[in-house]
Amino acid sequence: MFQFIRHPQDFWSGVMFMFFGLAAVVIGQDYPMGTAGRMGPAYFPVVLGGLLSLIGLATTLRSLWTRGEAIRNFSLRDSSLILLAVFLFGLLVRGAGIAVAVAVLILVSACASEKFNLKASLILSAAAILFCVLVFVKALGLPLPVFGPWLGL
Incomplete structure (x- = not known):
């Protein structure tokens, strides 16, 4: 290097x-x-x-004047989980709704971390769902269902 x-x-x-x-x-x-x-x-x-x-x-x-960690090994599993989470979000957002899509995005991508904590991930999911619904659906008026037709709600 x-x-x-x-x-x-x-x-x-x-x-x-x-x-x-x-x-x-x-x-x-x-x-x-x-x-x-x-x-x-x-x-x-x-x-x-x-x-x-x-x-x-x-x-x-x-990066030229602050010290930091070296790059560790590339993890195909973790990268695949992140890509899967984004793919699932795109697949679910219209049919299952933004609430389900955001929850799946956060929970699946959090599994890629060595420091995965289910409780923290669920709290983050709830906060992100609330934020997305308030900003994108309510404030901006985007035509995204909170809970989509796949759920029958």
Whole structure:
């Protein structure tokens, strides 16, 4: 590993953030930008990609002067659980509702942690469900069912 990198986890996380952020900015260039008052299809991905790139740059630079853990072995099981959780969220959000989808997302992805705690995961799930329902369904008025048609509620 390069000797000037003191925190490899932060370094590679920052590089990944910059890559995806810049990719969003580049892809967004194909669409009309619009203005802050009248946003075009490129506005959100370009602004979000730019912010993500700045966060990545800050994380990468910080990794050069703060010490941290080395990167441990890659865990295929943990990565698969995270991807499965995201896939299940997308599959469940319309049919089972946002409450079930968020709970499944958090509980399945929490299983990927070495520090998994069912009680803490259930509390986090309840808080996240409440937050998502209040923000996305109530405040923003998105047409997402809290409990979907699959549950008959």
